[in-house]
Amino acid sequence: AQSVTQPDIHITVSEGASLELRCNYSYGATPYLFWYVQSPGQGLQLLLKYFSGDTLVQGIKGFEAEFKRSQSSFNLRKPSVHWSDAAEYFCAVGASNTDKLIFGTGTRLQVFP
């Protein structure tokens, strides 16, 4: 069965610092992988996705993520965090034989000035 683990519940960074949010998945074949961002009281917005091709994917708002099959990981990165990046981030995994995505429990990002 598919599963997603986001080991960091809460991360705090200073504005301008680099960021890496971790995501590990469990799935036997090549998964579909996603990162979503949720601002307080809002729905989820898709940041980026991977389902084939180049393992380094670029998303909106300056985010990128790298699919590493050997590590079953899809970590989200940003070289310089802005105060407006403070939000909750969700990693999700899907597969070709299902229309359901499995979401991680989320990582809350706090940004200090």
Added chain:
Amino acid sequence: SQTIHQWPATLVQPVGSPLSLECTVEGTSNPNLYWYRQAAGRGLQLLFYSVGIGQISSEVPQNLSASRPQDRQFILSSKKLLLSDSGFYLCAWSVLGQTFYGYTFGSGTRLTVV
């Protein structure tokens, strides 16, 4: 372009009262539709999903039900709300058979049961 609408945005209901949350999608046909709940400080819990009119799959046993009376309409209901039904409810859609594009979420409904 495709859009998804959810309403109401916030709702305060007494225990034992009924519930109806509505979600509609525009600009696409035959979408997959999903209802998620997000309890305070917790992740996303899939409640129901639908691949077509009248086709509802329930993921967890609970006090809620879902219906899809029209292709692009998805309704979440309860006959009698419990305190534990409080949370943030999110509707989402995806292209049938093309989940690799991901989901598009609505803006959510904050339900407080008092």
